[in-house]
Amino acid sequence: MSLELTHVRAIGLSDDEVLTLRRLLTLWSRKRFKNALLGVYYDGHRVLRDLGISLPPETRNIQAALGWPAKAVQYLTRKHKFEGFSLNGEVDPFDMGEVFERNNFGLELPQALNSTYKQAVSFISSTRGVDGEPDVVLQARDAEWTTALWDKRRREISAALAIVDTDENDQPCEAVFYTRDAVLNIRREWGVWKVDRQPNRTGRVLVEPFINDPQISRPFGYSRITREVRYLTDAALRTLVRTEVSAEFFASPQRYVLGAKEGAFSGDNRWSAVMSRLLALDVNEEGEKPSVGQFQQMTMSPHLEHYRQLAQNFCAATDLPQSSVGLFSETPASAEAMEASEARLSETAEYQWRVFRHPLKRLAQNVVMLRDNLSSPPPEMWKLDVKWTPCRYVSPQAAADFTVKAVAAVPKIGETTEALRGLGFTTTQIEGMQAEWRRSSGASVLERVLAARGDSPAALVGSGQVSSDDDEG
Template sequence: MGKLSYLSRVQTTAVTRGSAMNVLVWETPRFVSGVDEAELDIIKGLFEKWRRKYPRNELRSVYFDGKMPLKETGNIPREALQKITAVLDWPEKSVSALAERSVFEGFVTPGGDQDPFELGSVLDANRFDLELPQAIMSAYKHSCSFITTARGDVASGEPEVLVMAREALWSAATWDQRRRVVDAAMAVTSTDDDGRPDAIDVYLPYAVLSLTRRPSGAWVADRRSSPLGEVLVEPLAYDAQLDRPFGRSRISRAVMNITDHALTTIARTEISADFYAAPRMAALGVSADAFSKGKWQAAIDRWFAITRDEDGNLPTVTQFPQMTMQPLTELYRMYATQFSGATGVPVSNLGIVTDNPPSAEALYADDRRLVSTANRQNRVLGSSLKRVAQKVVRLRDGGEMSDELRQIDVAWMNPAFTSPATSADALVKLSAVFPWLAESEVALQFAGFTQAEITRLLADKQRYDARSFAASLRSVVGGSDASIGGESAPVPADADNGVGDI
């Protein structure tokens, strides 16, 4: 898909919150060859919804990338603002700080299978370990993202089942409140040089429509049946609500407002630094040619000489009290505290350094809200990923939903960052109360091992158990040569027993 060029010829300007924001004028498809009237109405509705949501999603992308402009305050001259380049990455931290706590470990079943339904090969072919973190990051940035599934074209090199992530910036969907599923969705898959869509995938319960715009402007649809009889799209939403099933963005209005104020504070600090470097002075009773080289040269010269005035009076030079920048730093700290309260991101992650480093208990308390949010989000995301896994298995095997497939679940890494010593101490205490816990795979997860490390540890344990069993078996077999049934072997009567004749 081509990169967005929203400074194109087809644009208009809308004023939002006092700032100019470019909005592309994309023409809704009026006629699509190969679809009926009902499908065309769905396509129009999805296109209009996507076009309506696009400006806000693009604005959040601007804040995420740190490209938001300085807002004019009226107190700082416009020419001064234009000379200052100030960047603040707080919106990006509000997204990444939570996304880093959602680390996918794999799919599991109640039986504890390492790779249920042999999903590992399908996910590896789709680079799911690389795709899913990006989808989660996009969901927290734009309120949601989407995971689509389809049968792949194996002959052209695609996986058997194609799993793809779609960002909300180029996608739209509608929600069925009664069945709690997506009942229609669209994803822009390609744009032209002007940023206008020229290829769209539309997902319906019974078919997937691939729309292509010809050079003449006409749209043509290619139809593929949906083998499962349902929309092959699952949303990954952040903080979904009853009235907002597709969630809301981590880059909220509060985050953007606080970021604007903090960015303005940085600009004011930059301007104040120049005045702080050159203190203000006053000279009374000097001649007209005292500052012939300029006031700035007089301020930086090591030696400064002033002659008497016309009446022969000695000049008086005084220095105004030096301005302090402490109020600006305190104001910046206040905005950092507000941002931490709005997002749950610890203040220490925003560049606010304290003199005394916090203790382990203080760090855990700072992360408590972020950890609880991550735990809640992992349950929500796990529900969608569970349905993705079920669709992948059904598309690959062509079967119906089985009871075992319904019980598949998602394993996440513990979002709370704890030290290995603390985890080991807690595990020892729990094993004393529950001795069987030491033999469980959950104990390895509790100790902080990743799923790959757990797999290797269990494989090493199996090899060790096999060697131990073989060694014990050899000792038993070797001992049976000397004793059978626990009794000594009989000695022949004519054998020499080493005792001489009497």
């Protein structure tokens, strides 16, 4: 069946699906410029926005660049360290580790979160793997090439569209269309969308949004590259260019000569007069000696102070420490000072982990349903917990002191994994230590059994009851 609804014609889609596809394409087109603009600021490609007041025309084409917007995004992204899932203390209870490892999820998730802070929202899609792929393929998608519709009642995505390719006119020609009933690979040929439909048993759109600062009025949140950040970046770029222009004049002090004869500074003599240490001048036509003077030297301090103030405003707007933009104190920062400077950013990161917890749990449910061909997640998955490294910086000395005091007050804390996490060990380090403890504990148990029998390991090896490594093979 071929339908045409406001420039959307498709074969193999129902009327409702065509309407939804039309809404998604319209939404993507409307948001495309803003998302591209945020990308320009993030990449440091924003051109100088001259006010037309203080800069000479020759300097307006200076290719100045400033990486503040990228810092606003990356500093917060690097606060997030995902450690996996657990259920009642059991790590990876649904054996999802292989799927996440084969999808390189340790790299895919940070890229998604980076896009979240850059463009307010990013997505991770789940599809069934084919032809040697993992059982479930997880793919991070940014908002520049992905769009979605929000269901306010269910508080989840009702449909999503991921642009895969564009034509010579930079218009979508290949995409993946996600609905609650199907995953549709669509391709536009001669103005008509053709569909390859794959049924979806889960009853949910297999795309999970990761949102920065969601609000009731804006369910897809806000970018970290806010209007204020963009203005401060533009202002700082202008200040940098003014400083560079001032540096040219600062390097060549302005002098004047009164009473010089005509032609004294014609041609190449102008630059020689600026650069020479010794200036020789003849008397003028009236026989008078020329007098030489120098204008008061200008200073770059006002520009540098202005730049410093803009940098401080940027740090206040983004909760970044001032050292991130090159404002350092003369004395090295102590551990307490470092913790205080990043306190607000750490609070933001911890809040965002609570926001990301829900889509991560739903993503795990999607993986289990697709892998096991289920129509709903296992009932106990609602208890699944997301584990991450604490975002707040704490010095090793302070962490050790707190843990020692806590264990002294409640000794059983020392037997838990959380005590090791409190000391700053990562999940990988903790698992390695626990594996070594189990091996050493097994050896000590054997020794105790042999001691009770009055035997020694060497005696048992000699009697043939226990084999040694040299006897194997």
